[in-house]
Amino acid sequence: MIEKQQGIAWFTICRPTRRNAIDYTVMDELHEAIELAEQDDEVKVLVITGAGEDAFCAGGDLQVFHQLKTKEEAYAMLAKMGNILYRLLTLPKPTVALINGIAVGGGCELATACDFRFARAGARLGFVQANLAITTGWGGATMLFEKMAYDKALHLLLQAQTITAEEAERIGFVHRTFHHSLREQCEKEMSGYTNKSTHVLRAYKEAATKRWKTEEFRRRFFAEIEQCAHLWESEEHEQAVQSFLAKRNK
Ligand SMILES: CC[C@@H](C(=O)O)C(=O)SCCNC(=O)CCNC(=O)[C@H](O)C(C)(C)COP(=O)(O)OP(=O)(O)OC[C@H]1O[C@@H](n2cnc3c(N)ncnc32)[C@H](O)[C@@H]1OP(=O)(O)O
Numbered sequence: 001m002i003e004k005q006q007g008i009a010w011f012t013i014c015r016p017t018r019r020n021a022i023d024y025t026v027m028d029e030l031h032e033a034i035e036l037a038e039q040d041d042e043v044k045v046l047v048i049t050g051a052g053e054d055a056f057c058a059g060g061d062l063q064v065f066h067q068l069k070t071k072e073e074a075y076a077m078l079a080k081m082g083n084i085l086y087r088l089l090t091l092p093k094p095t096v097a098l099i100n101g102i103a104v105g106g107g108c109e110l111a112t113a114c115d116f117r118f119a120r121a122g123a124r125l126g127f128v129q130a131n132l133a134i135t136t137g138w139g140g141a142t143m144l145f146e147k148m149a150y151d152k153a154l155h156l157l158l159q160a161q162t163i164t165a166e167e168a169e170r171i172g173f174v175h176r177t178f179h180h181s182l183r184e185q186c187e188k189e190m191s192g193y194t195n196k197s198t199h200v201l202r203a204y205k206e207a208a209t210k211r212w213k214t215e216e217f218r219r220r221f222f223a224e225i226e227q228c229a230h231l232w233e234s235e236e237h238e239q240a241v242q243s244f245l246a247k248r249n250k
Contacts (some may be wrong), residue, residue: 001051002033007044007194008187009037016052021061022081022106031084031088037093044194044201046091047186048114049098056097056123059105060137066241074232075225076138081106082225085138086218088113090209092202094193098186099174104128104162108141112147112173115205118186119165121177126162132244133236137228139221146212148172 003010011033015019022030030048037046051058060081068074088095088110097103097111099119104126111117111125119125127144129136136144136157144153152171157162168174178185193201211217230238 002029002036004036004040004043006187007042008190009033009040009043009046011048013049013057016050016053016054018061019055019058019102019106020050020052020060020231022110022157023061023064024077024080026082027081027084031087034084034087034091036166037086037095038091041198043093044089044196044198045094045096045190046250047096047098047190048110049100049182053101055101055107056099056103056119057107057110058102059107059109059128064147064242066245069233071229071233074137078225078229081138082222085109085113085140085143086221089139089143090212092205092209093198094190094201094205096186096190099123099125099165100182102162105132106136106138106140107238109136109138109143112140112143115208116176116189117168117174118176118178118182118189119168119174120182121165121179123165124162125165125168125173126160127157128160128162130158130160132240133234135228137225137232139224142221142224171193218219243245 001012001014004198037043065077068077095114096116097114102124103111108125108127141157165174165177169177202240
């Protein structure tokens, strides 16, 4: 769902019963929100959040994507979202992930693509992909290594556990934690940007993201996606996803 309000375009992932897991429809809607933010001069900031109280985003929809068995099938899905997150990473307007609840797997990759991460106090966050015998598949690790201290980023990926928003703030992944009124607090934080000229915001973002608009960076970004596609067709990954889905069907 996309809403425009006082210089902010709000994109809300509306699948609360699936903990806002991302399927192909969400990918298309996110792409549309990015296009709108890029083209509409009234939009100064793009904020991405999740519907409901529980989740920001539980990553890729494991039920839907479990149908993809080969590395080629997996690559097509992963590269589709990878291209969308690359657009988000390099969008010439400031972007915010408003992490209103749990963010895991691809949900953390989505948050990483944004410039700023604000989170509800107590929300849990984790790059849990390694527990599914895969690596980040949407370019998340490549972005994380650009945005965080090397050792802290590597630890998050290798450990694959969830941490609280407060801990994530301490290590520099989250920028602000809010105890209540998330949307209002986010608007307040962004008011210092929305009162600036769109041309100024664009110019600074262009300058900031220039280093990611290189062949070398894109090669690393898509090599990560290929690596995940390769692991996707392993027996270990198949078993890990089946075990997650079996628990749900009990
Ligand atoms: C594919 C890309 C890859 C990447 O590149 O990163 C990924 O993102 S892999 C996916 C990584 N995500 C996960 O492994 C998360 C799996 N989900 C969970 O661990 C938990 O659901 C949760 C997110 C910690 C929330 O736990 P809880 O609050 O206890 O809720 P439930 O577990 O009962 O879930 C409610 C409901 O939602 C469904 N659900 C949750 N996550 C997903 C998901 N990723 N895909 C599909 N469906 C998901 C879950 O099955 C429940 O459904 P019902 O049983 O029908 O109510």
